[in-house]
Amino acid sequence: MRAFISGILRLRRGPWEMLASVLIAIGVVMLMQPYALWAFSWSFIVTLTGTVMFLIVSHFPE
Amino acid sequence: MSGASVTGPSRRLKWAAGILVVGYALITLMPLLWIMATGFKTSPDSIAYPPKVIFAPSLEGYVNLFTTQTRQTADYLAANPPQTWYEKIVHDRGMVITGTSRFGERFMNSVIIGFGSTFLSVVLGTLAAYAFSRYRIPLKDDLMFFILSTRMMPPVAVAIPIFLMFRNLGLSDTHAGMILLYTAVNLSLAVWLLKGFIDEIPREYEEAALIDGYTRFQAFTKVVLPQAATGIASTAIFCLIFAWNEYAFAVLLTSGTAQTAPPFIPTIIGVGGRDWPAVAAGATIFLVPVVVFTVLLRKHLLRGITFGAVRK
Amino acid sequence: MPETAMDSVARATPPRVARRIRGLSDRMIAWIFVAPTIFLLLAINIFPLIWTIRLSFTNFRANRPNAETAWVGLRNYERILSDPDIWQTMQATAHFLFWTLFFQVLIGFALAWLINAKFRGSNFWTTIIVLPMMLSPAVVGNFWTFLYQPQIGLFNYVVAFFSGADPTGFTMIGEVALAPWAIVIVDTWMWTPFVMLICLAGLRSIPESIYEAAECDRASKWRQFWTITVPMVLPFLMLAVLFRGIENFKMFDLVVQLTGGGPGSTTELTSINLKREAFEKWRTGYASAYAVILFVTVFGLASIYVKALNKVKER
Numbered sequence: 215m216r217a218f219i220s221g222i223l224r225l226r227r228g229p230w231e232m233l234a235s236v237l238i239a240i241g242v243v244m245l246m247q248p249y250a251l252w253a254f255s256w257s258f259i260v261t262l263t264g265t266v267m268f269l270i271v272s273h274f275p276e
Numbered sequence: 277m278s279g280a281s282v283t284g285p286s287r288r289l290k291w292a293a294g295i296l297v298v299g300y301a302l303i304t305l306m307p308l309l310w311i312m313a314t315g316f317k318t319s320p321d322s323i324a325y326p327p328k329v330i331f332a333p334s335l336e337g338y339v340n341l342f343t344t345q346t347r348q349t350a351d352y353l354a355a356n357p358p359q360t361w362y363e364k365i366v367h368d369r370g371m372v373i374t375g376t377s378r379f380g381e382r383f384m385n386s387v388i389i390g391f392g393s394t395f396l397s398v399v400l401g402t403l404a405a406y407a408f409s410r411y412r413i414p415l416k417d418d419l420m421f422f423i424l425s426t427r428m429m430p431p432v433a434v435a436i437p438i439f440l441m442f443r444n445l446g447l448s449d450t451h452a453g454m455i456l457l458y459t460a461v462n463l464s465l466a467v468w469l470l471k472g473f474i475d476e477i478p479r480e481y482e483e484a485a486l487i488d489g490y491t492r493f494q495a496f497t498k499v500v501l502p503q504a505a506t507g508i509a510s511t512a513i514f515c516l517i518f519a520w521n522e523y524a525f526a527v528l529l530t531s532g533t534a535q536t537a538p539p540f541i542p543t544i545i546g547v548g549g550r551d552w553p554a555v556a557a558g559a560t561i562f563l564v565p566v567v568v569f570t571v572l573l574r575k576h577l578l579r580g581i582t583f584g585a586v587r588k
Numbered sequence: 589m590p591e592t593a594m595d596s597v598a599r600a601t602p603p604r605v606a607r608r609i610r611g612l613s614d615r616m617i618a619w620i621f622v623a624p625t626i627f628l629l630l631a632i633n634i635f636p637l638i639w640t641i642r643l644s645f646t647n648f649r650a651n652r653p654n655a656e657t658a659w660v661g662l663r664n665y666e667r668i669l670s671d672p673d674i675w676q677t678m679q680a681t682a683h684f685l686f687w688t689l690f691f692q693v694l695i696g697f698a699l700a701w702l703i704n705a706k707f708r709g710s711n712f713w714t715t716i717i718v719l720p721m722m723l724s725p726a727v728v729g730n731f732w733t734f735l736y737q738p739q740i741g742l743f744n745y746v747v748a749f750f751s752g753a754d755p756t757g758f759t760m761i762g763e764v765a766l767a768p769w770a771i772v773i774v775d776t777w778m779w780t781p782f783v784m785l786i787c788l789a790g791l792r793s794i795p796e797s798i799y800e801a802a803e804c805d806r807a808s809k810w811r812q813f814w815t816i817t818v819p820m821v822l823p824f825l826m827l828a829v830l831f832r833g834i835e836n837f838k839m840f841d842l843v844v845q846l847t848g849g850g851p852g853s854t855t856e857l858t859s860i861n862l863k864r865e866a867f868e869k870w871r872t873g874y875a876s877a878y879a880v881i882l883f884v885t886v887f888g889l890a891s892i893y894v895k896a897l898n899k900v901k902e903r
Binding site for chain 3: 464
Binding site for chain 1: 678888
């Protein structure tokens with residue numbers, strides 16, 4: 215956990231990619247869950263944020 | 277050897293595993309065998325209850341697949357006795373052949389588009405894969421990801437702009453258009469797979485060739501290409517199978533001239549009710565080449581389905 | 589010294605070709621080799637993609653190319669993302685996605701584990717099992733509608749034979765309660781071998797020595813399975829699940845042939861719904877926005893997939 219936080223602070227690729235992946239996963243779950251319409255409505259923005267973030271952070275140093 | 281006997285599966289486990297796997301294989305094979313069997317049934321046999329496992333084989337389905345027929349009066353049939361064996365099959369059911377069906381044409385479309393796009397994607401793919409494997413290309417990882425991601429896109433979504441683009445360029449429902457489209461889709465697979473295969477060829481071979489006085493290009497054609505031959509062949513088969521099986525683009529972008537077999541086979545309808553033996557006959561002719569190719573490919577299957585990432 | 593060697597080569601190759609190729613630097617060759625691929629992908633993938641994004645802000649209709657098209661801003665997106673019907677199709681997709689992955693992982697892993705016992709003829713049977721996944725989904729899906737026929741269909745007959753139910757009493761693809769399961773069954777039949785093959789690769793990548801060490805430590809088989817086999821296969825399983833997930837998220841050919849989205853819209857998966865909007869209702873602008881949403885989702889999942897791919901590659 216400490217390594218993860220320090221990786222985030224020092225803009226390392228690994229933890230940031232993990233964060234972006236989680237965001238994408240949350241977006242996909244929001245898109246397809248059967249419980250709340252508002253979550254469906256906001257899912258696209260979450261996925262888009264995650265995907266753009268992934269594109270950027272995959273260029274961070276290892 | 278003794279180590280293996282300690283950790284390896286026991287005889288009993290092997291037996292149990294064998295029985296379960298063979299059982300699963302037989303169940304999974306049943307629909308396929310049923311397709312093939314149905315192709316050799318007569319119409320009444322194909323819709324019999326209970327389903328007939330033992331039946332008198334007939335080529336009715338195949339004759340129906342390749343011809344069009346109409347029902348005729350008994351007088352007409354008596355006046356025109358059948359000339360050939362296939363006319364006789366149709367005649368016995370009170371029909372006459374009026375011409376050939378579209379199936380042969382659609383099948384040829386599949387062959388032309390399949391081979392055309394395979395050829396193009398393998399040629400372009402080999403060149404690109406060699407460059408990606410051997411040279412330092414700026415943004416290499418991004419380019420490779422971009423190439424792969426194009427294959428992941430949902431075909432129906434891609435088809436919307438392609439439909440408009442082809443309409444503007446006059447490419448809709450043409451062989452050239454479909455070949456280009458399938459080439460683009462297959463290219464990603466070809467580049468990824470071939471890069472894996474070329475990565476495995478030691479660079480020393482080319483370096484030796486260069487020292488011997490070959491040019492870079494000669495080293496590529498005379499050293500790398502022969503070494504990568506099996507890789508290129510299996511990549512080609514993968515591309516061919518994809519183009520052969522593709523349905524979404526074909527059904528959305530072609531309607532007549534360039535329609536391939538997958539969208540056509542489901543539209544086969546007989547005279548009076550769905551002609552299942554003809555459908556099954558078409559499916560059999562269409563599926564058998566893929567089965568043969570799969571058997572040929574079995575060693576490289578894993579590579580093909582993981583874009584070359586898992587190599588055994 | 590090197591100059592004379594070069595000269596002898598130059599004499600051996602046809603002069604014009606030699607000059608032309610010798611003149612190319614490695615960098616030039618690299619670009620010449622990559623350019624056609626990149627160009628084709630730009631023309632057939634990226635250009636249409638940009639076009640789609642542009643169209644998604646308009647109310648363009650492809651069946652009326654000459655009509656005025658108006659710029660509608662984000663309205664298409666707003667309408668799609670607040671439409672309960674589209675939400676409904678997403679849930680149908682989720683049901684399909686969840687259960688196909690569940691069964692395929694379960695059966696696929698079990699099969700891989702059994703095949704890894706290396707009984708006699710295991711290679712032959714593996715090839716047999718793999719066959720369904722290589723076939724055309726549309727052609728096979730179409731034929732499954734025959735197998736699913738009540739009374740005459742093989743599937744109904746077999747189920748009736750083993751369960752004692754009336755073979756005419758149920759119609760797999762015609763009933764609201766059964767149709768979602770009908771597509772799950774066919775997809776599982778078709779794609780379990782995919783998961784199996786990848787799991788098998790994972791199992792085979794585990795070095796024998798780890799089990800030997802565990803055996804020395806007197807770890808039970810059960811413990812070995814959970815502490816060695818499963819964690820070692822997990823990255824491979826992850827890869828298979830992600831790929832099948834992406835594929836089934838955009839599932840079209842198999843299901844459109846099996847049920848066509850019916851009965852009603854119970855099996856109307858996202859791609860089928862999109863096809864209706866784009867190629868039956870011809871609401872191109874609206875459908876483009878829909879397509880962009882799918883693109884972004886798949887692109888996001890694909891980035892995770894490639895990450896998983898590289899992880900497996902390092903093994």
